[in-house]
Amino acid sequence: MFPAGAQTQVVITGKITDRQTGQALPYASVALYRSADSVLVSGVLADEQGLFRFEKQGIAAYYVESQYMGYRTIRTSVPAGTGVVELRPIAMQADGRVLDAVEVKGNRDAVESRIDRQVYRAGAFLGSQGGTAVDVLKNTPSVTVNSEGDITLRGSTGFLVLVNGKPVLTDPAIVLNQIPANSIETVEIITSPSARYDPDGKSGIINITTKTVGENSRSLIVNVQAGLPSVHTYHNLKNPQRFGADASWGVKTGKWEVNLSGNYLRNDIAGRRTGDVNTTIGDVFTSFPSDGERSFKRYNYTARAAVNFTADPSNVISAGFYKGYRFQSRRADLIYNNTKTDLETGQNVGRITYFNSNIAEKTADVLSGNLDYLHRFADKSELTLSGLAESAELDGLTTNINLSEPGRTRTLQSTRNPGENPLNAFRLQADYVAPIGKGKLETGYQYRNQVQKGVFQYLDQNLETGEFVLVPQFSSRTRLENHIHSVYGQYSGESGKLDYSAGLRYEYALRQFAAMGTDTRNLALSNFFPSAQLHYQISKGWRGKAGYTRRVQRTTNNELNPFPEREHSETLESGDPDILPEFIGQAEVGVVKEFEKGSAFATLYNQRIKNVVNRVNSVYNDTIVNRIYTNAGLATSWGLEIGGNANLTKWWQLYAGANVYRYAIEGGLFRNTVVVNTSGVVYSFNANTTFKIAPALQMQWAIAYLSKRVTAQGEDSRFVNPSLAVKKTFLKGKLAATLQWQNMDLGFIGSNRQRISTWGRDFYTTTNYIQEPDVFLINLSYNLNQLTKKAKLPASEFGEREF
Numbered sequence: 001m002f003p004a005g006a007q008t009q010v011v012i013t014g015k016i017t018d019r020q021t022g023q024a025l026p027y028a029s030v031a032l033y034r035s036a037d038s039v040l041v042s043g044v045l046a047d048e049q050g051l052f053r054f055e056k057q058g059i060a061a062y063y064v065e066s067q068y069m070g071y072r073t074i075r076t077s078v079p080a081g082t083g084v085v086e087l088r089p090i091a092m093q094a095d096g097r098v099l100d101a102v103e104v105k106g107n108r109d110a111v112e113s114r115i116d117r118q119v120y121r122a123g124a125f126l127g128s129q130g131g132t133a134v135d136v137l138k139n140t141p142s143v144t145v146n147s148e149g150d151i152t153l154r155g156s157t158g159f160l161v162l163v164n165g166k167p168v169l170t171d172p173a174i175v176l177n178q179i180p181a182n183s184i185e186t187v188e189i190i191t192s193p194s195a196r197y198d199p200d201g202k203s204g205i206i207n208i209t210t211k212t213v214g215e216n217s218r219s220l221i222v223n224v225q226a227g228l229p230s231v232h233t234y235h236n237l238k239n240p241q242r243f244g245a246d247a248s249w250g251v252k253t254g255k256w257e258v259n260l261s262g263n264y265l266r267n268d269i270a271g272r273r274t275g276d277v278n279t280t281i282g283d284v285f286t287s288f289p290s291d292g293e294r295s296f297k298r299y300n301y302t303a304r305a306a307v308n309f310t311a312d313p314s315n316v317i318s319a320g321f322y323k324g325y326r327f328q329s330r331r332a333d334l335i336y337n338n339t340k341t342d343l344e345t346g347q348n349v350g351r352i353t354y355f356n357s358n359i360a361e362k363t364a365d366v367l368s369g370n371l372d373y374l375h376r377f378a379d380k381s382e383l384t385l386s387g388l389a390e391s392a393e394l395d396g397l398t399t400n401i402n403l404s405e406p407g408r409t410r411t412l413q414s415t416r417n418p419g420e421n422p423l424n425a426f427r428l429q430a431d432y433v434a435p436i437g438k439g440k441l442e443t444g445y446q447y448r449n450q451v452q453k454g455v456f457q458y459l460d461q462n463l464e465t466g467e468f469v470l471v472p473q474f475s476s477r478t479r480l481e482n483h484i485h486s487v488y489g490q491y492s493g494e495s496g497k498l499d500y501s502a503g504l505r506y507e508y509a510l511r512q513f514a515a516m517g518t519d520t521r522n523l524a525l526s527n528f529f530p531s532a533q534l535h536y537q538i539s540k541g542w543r544g545k546a547g548y549t550r551r552v553q554r555t556t557n558n559e560l561n562p563f564p565e566r567e568h569s570e571t572l573e574s575g576d577p578d579i580l581p582e583f584i585g586q587a588e589v590g591v592v593k594e595f596e597k598g599s600a601f602a603t604l605y606n607q608r609i610k611n612v613v614n615r616v617n618s619v620y621n622d623t624i625v626n627r628i629y630t631n632a633g634l635a636t637s638w639g640l641e642i643g644g645n646a647n648l649t650k651w652w653q654l655y656a657g658a659n660v661y662r663y664a665i666e667g668g669l670f671r672n673t674v675v676v677n678t679s680g681v682v683y684s685f686n687a688n689t690t691f692k693i694a695p696a697l698q699m700q701w702a703i704a705y706l707s708k709r710v711t712a713q714g715e716d717s718r719f720v721n722p723s724l725a726v727k728k729t730f731l732k733g734k735l736a737a738t739l740q741w742q743n744m745d746l747g748f749i750g751s752n753r754q755r756i757s758t759w760g761r762d763f764y765t766t767t768n769y770i771q772e773p774d775v776f777l778i779n780l781s782y783n784l785n786q787l788t789k790k791a792k793l794p795a796s797e798f799g800e801r802e803f
Contacts, residue, residue, distance in 0.1 A: 012054040012078055014087035016046050016066055021112065021119070021186070024050030025092060028068040035061035035077070066090050110645045110655045113592040113601045116192045116501075116533045116547055117207075118142070118643070122184040124655065125688065126700040126725035129738050130225040130244075130779030132265070133176040133184060133208055138721070141643045141657025142189045143206070144684045144706045146719050146754055148769065151176065153203040154191065154605070155637060155663055155682060155709070158553040158582065160201030163208050176208075178302050178324060180246040180263050182223045182781055185209045191605065192533055192547025192588055195488045195503025196431070196442050199529040202553040202584040202609060211248070218251045220784040225265075228776040233270050236295045237333065240268030242777065257308040264301040271295050273332070275767035277570050279619050284349065285341045286622040288570065290356075292334035294769065300326040316374040324366045332358045335405060336570075338623060354412055355403045365393040381434035387426070394421040398565065414461035416468055417565055421557060425450040439493020442503075446486045452557055454478040456565065474572075476563035477516040482554070484509045490531075497537035505529040507552075513560050513577055521577050527552070543592040545603075553582035559613065559629040564620075572620055573627040580611040580631055590641075600644030605661075609635040612665060614712040619763050632676055632712050633667010656687035665712055680710035696729045714758035714765075721751050738779040745773035 016028040028046040032054050033039065041062070046052040062078040064087070071092040079085060110124035120140050122128065128135035134151065137143040144152050153159040161176065190197075190205035197205060211221075227242025246263030273294040278287040302324040309317045333355070340350035368390035375383045398417040404410040431444035458474030461467070490503025507527050514520040533547040559579055564572035590603030612635035620626040639661025646654050664679035688702035706719040722744040729736045743752040752773045757766040 009056045010059060010082055011084045012057060012062065012064070012087065013084060014052055014064070014076075015089045016050040016052065016068065017089045017091050018071075019091035019093045022091075023112065024048075025068050025071070026050055028052075028066055028092070031065045031067075032057070032078075033063050033065065035063055064090075066092060068092055110653075111599070111601075111643055111657075113543070113545075113590075113599065114535075116194065116545075117188045117190040118601070120187045120189070122181060122187060124645075124690075125702070126690070126698070126727050126738060127688075127702050127723040127740055127742065128181045129725070129727070129736075129781070130223060130740070130777060131181045133179040133181060133187070136181050136184055136187050137176065137206070138704050139655075139657075139686055139688065139702065140187065140189055141641055141659045141684070141686060142191065142204075144659075144704070144719075146706060146716065148754075149177075153189070153201075153206065154607070154639060154641070154659065155661055156203035156607075156609075158202040160193075160198060160205045161208070162197075162205055164210060165207060176206075178263075178265075178300055178326065179208055179210070180223065180265075182221065182246065183210050183248050183261065185211045191603075192549050192586070193531065193551075194492070194501055194533060194549075195490045195505040195529065195531045196444065198446075198486075199505060199507065199551045200554060202551050202582055202586075203607070204549075204551075204586070217253075218784075219249070221248045221781070223247070223779065223781045225777060225779045228778070230270055230772060231774040231776075232772055234272045234293065234295075234770075234772070236270045236272075236293050237331065238295075238297075240270045240295070240297075240772065241266050242268060242775070255310045257310075259304075259306045261304045262302065264299070266299040268298060269296045270772040272770050273334070273767055274770075275765070277625060277765045278763065279622050279625070280343070280762045281619065281622050283343045284622065285343050286338070287341075288336050288338040288623055290334040290336045290570070292332070294330070294332045294334075297329040297331070298327070300324065314376040318370075318372040318374075320370045322366070322368045324364070326364045327361070328363075329359060329361045332356075332360075334358075340622070353405045355405045355408050356400070357403070358398070358400045360396070360398045362396045363394070367391050379434070381432065384429075384431045386429040386431075389426040390424070392423040394423060395419065396421070411461075411463055414463070416459040416461075417457070417474075418459070419454065419456045419565070421452060421454040421456075423450065423452045436491070437493065438495065439491055441489070441491050443489045444487070446484075448482065448484040450480075450482040452478075452480045454480075454557060454561065456561065456563060458565075474564055475516075476561065478557065478561055479512075479514045480557050480560060481512040482509065499535040501531075501533045503531050505531075509554075511555070515562060515577060518562070518577065523580075525581070527583070538591075541594045543594075544590070545592070546587075546589040548585075548587045551584045551586065553584065553609075553613070555579050555581055555613070564626060570623060571625055571627055573615075575629045576631075579613065579629060582612055583610045584608065593644075597648070598644060598646035600642070602640065602642045605637075605639050605641065607635075607637045607639075612667070614665075616713050617758050617760060617763060617765065619760075625763060625765060631667075632665055635663065635665045637661045637663045651692040653690040653692075654687075655689075656685070658685035659683065663710065676712055678710050678712065680708075680715070682709040683707045696733075697727070699726045700724070711758070713760055714756070716757075717755040719752075719754045720749065722749065734783050736779075736781045736783075738781075740775075740777045740779065742775040742777065743771070743773040749773075 016025045017023060018025055026048045028050065030046060030052045031043045032041045034041055042054055044052050064076050064078060066074050074090060074092050076087060076090050110121055112119040122136045125136055125139045134145060138145050142153055150157055186209045188207040190207060193205050224245045225243060230240055233239055244265035248261045250259040271294050272292065274291045276289040304322050306320045335355055338352045342349050370388040372384060372386045396419040401414045402412040404412060427448045429446040433440055433442050456476050458471045459468035460471050462469055484507060486505060486507040488503060488505035492501035509525045511523040512520055529550045531549040535545045538544050559575045560577050561575045562577050564574040585608045588603050588605035590601060592601045611631045612633060613629060614632040615627050615629050617625050617627055639659060641659045643657030648654055660683035662681050665676050667676050684706045686704040688700050690698055690700040692698045701724050703722040708718050709716050724741040724744060725738055727736060727738045745751045752771040753769060755766060755768045
């Protein structure tokens with residue numbers, strides 16, 4: 001029997017957090033009121049972790065009021081009960097009306113460290129505003145973007161993209177180039193994902209968290225961007241055009257939440273390329289250096305809609321719609337000087353100069369929709385059922401024409417390479433979460449289905465009749481099917497100063513690929529994907545963390561298709577129908593230091609990639625190099641990643657990050673006929689410094705640098721991009737104007753250019769890609785009510801990865 005007094009008392013506990021970040025709000029004020037007459041009963045301050053506790057209160061109906069500088073006061077009812085009543089975390093929302101006043105006193109950190117990820121605040125990077133998610137990512141130490149727009153996470157192009165926690169299995173560059181930077185709240189770099197996430201992506205996950213409307217309010221954000229005339233046009237055929245606009249509207253009232261978003265972006269880039277290729281076949285050495293225009297015409301537009309209906313606190317229904325279109329045309333107008341030399345005699349045995357125009361167009365027209373249902377049970381467990389369907393029209397056309405030089409009056413060769421690659425896919429998923437002990441158990445099942453049918457043609461023009469004739473050797477029909485079943489279980493909790501999580505995911509995957517004239521190739525894989533994460537509070541201001549995860553990088557249709565595509569005059573590109581997916585083991589250990597005016601982190605990591613896929617070269621004929629996707633063996637990397645930010649004064653803020661790793665490949669190419677054993681050290685860093693010149697005026701200078709790195713058959717040169725941004729706000733922060741100077745060169749830095757070289761026993765290639773520097777943009781942004789985070793607007797799930 002309990003003492004009689006114990007039946008008439010209650011202890012009330014809870015935690016105060018920031019709704020945007022989920023982090024604790026230390027020392028928040030919490031007041032306890034009696035519901036019957038609103039009489040103040042008690043008041044406390046939350047501790048450093050945002051925790052509060054009211055001891056020995058009489059049995060009655062209560063509510064608590066939470067206050068914190070710069071946040072809206074929030075009232076929370078206390079459920080009836082005896083003993084210890086634990087409230088759900090009280091998430092407080094930043095108050096836009098007092099936000100300016102708060103910012104005068106201090107700056108929010110640009111980076112935040114959590115148990116399995118680094119979180120970067122998009123608004124801290126002025127140079128990205130008006131751009132896309134790629135422009136935000138360039139500021140993180142884990143991510144680099146080279147001259148070709150290839151995005152790498154810790155040196156790898158393979159990673160999974162999430163939008164508000166929902167996976168989008170697409171080409172990262174395509175997805176991230178479609179999300180407006182102004183709509184992003186944070187970018188999360190998850191390098192040690194747990195088992196509940198899809199195991200796709202060999203280097204981890206990038207989660208884009210977007211903004212949404214607050215409780216019982218409406219919000220509108222409108223942004224427009226315009227580019228100033230180009231400083232450097234390189235005498236390209238057409239001057240680049242740069243302009244765009246995006247808008248987000250949301251309303252949340254009662255049981256309904258609606259978010260709408262749309263954008264259009266035209267982002268051309270001028271440029272040129274110089275290159276040299278030579279091959280040796282028998283006793284004949286062929287050299288064909290080239291020089292000329294290499295420019296891009298690029299535009300995309302998207303429309304998104306999301307609706308959430310909360311029937312009651314236990315039942316929530318969500319639906320989403322996505323429509324996206326992307327167009328890219330790469331023009332390469334080059335003059336080739338082709339020379340053949342007899343190696344025995346040294347005599348010139350052939351010479352020709354010709355003009356080559358190669359235009360590669362790609363389009364992606366994607367339509368998708370999703371439907372989710374969430375049910376909360378009385379025991380605080382949750383069940384979520386999700387479905388998504390997608391249809392995508394993926395088309396391409398490469399035209400290649402060689403004309404006599406000089407004059408360009410006679411056609412030497414003309415080819416067309418059209419391709420259609422439609423895709424239909426769907427996924428079904430069920431997830432269950434239940435509190436057990438001091439933690440929670442998560443488990444679930446997922447099924448993915450993808451069918452892609454391709455028609456690829458190579459047409460050669462008969463120069464006498466003008467008719468284009470199909471070349472069967474380079475033409476094909478393909479069919480790719482992926483069926484993936486997976487189940488997972490994961491438990492996470494805390495014990496004193498230790499937070500922990502451990503899980504296991506099992507997956508059965510069947511890949512079926514068929515190409516015209518070849519047998520269907522079936523690849524059935526059964527794999528386990530374990531994961532574990534630890535986070536320990538060492539002392540005040542010091543935290544340690546460690547993690548391990550196993551992942552997979554699946555093959556795309558391009559990597560499987562064995563029929564070559566004429567990418568440009570000197571190159572064919574093809575895949576390998578027997579190529580294997582990559583399997584990755586990744587471990588890391590790190591430390592985080594928080595101090596009064598900022599924070600810093602350091603993470604040591606190791607990665608082992610089995611069946612690493614590389615795009616490698618071989619000689620097709622004396623003037624054409626064949627690029628082939630193939631497995632190259634085992635790749636390993638050891639790396640160190642560091643970063644941090646500091647508010648040096650009230651008007652000066654500094655952020656910096658760096659990543660250095662040693663990358664090595666051991667194995668063989670073309671069924672081990674070519675041995676690969678290469679390694680090298682790669683490093684990158686990015687930094688920015690922000691000066692608050694006046695309360696409504698600030699300036700930021702930033703730089704991103706990627707060192708030289710080795711590849712399976714060569715090396716890529718260094719790549720550097722400085723930038724400058726000046727931002728002025730009006731109307732109490734609702735209107736902002738930003739002037740950006742991107743790719744700062746000043747005539748001597750050599751920004752936005754990169755040389756890529758490969759070599760082998762019988763070939764050598766080197767190409768210097770020179771992209772347009774000194775780009776100037778003006779951005780205007782109008783915010784009617786501040787948005788917070790996580791507008792669950794859908795994105796392409798499957799199709800854009802094949803773009």
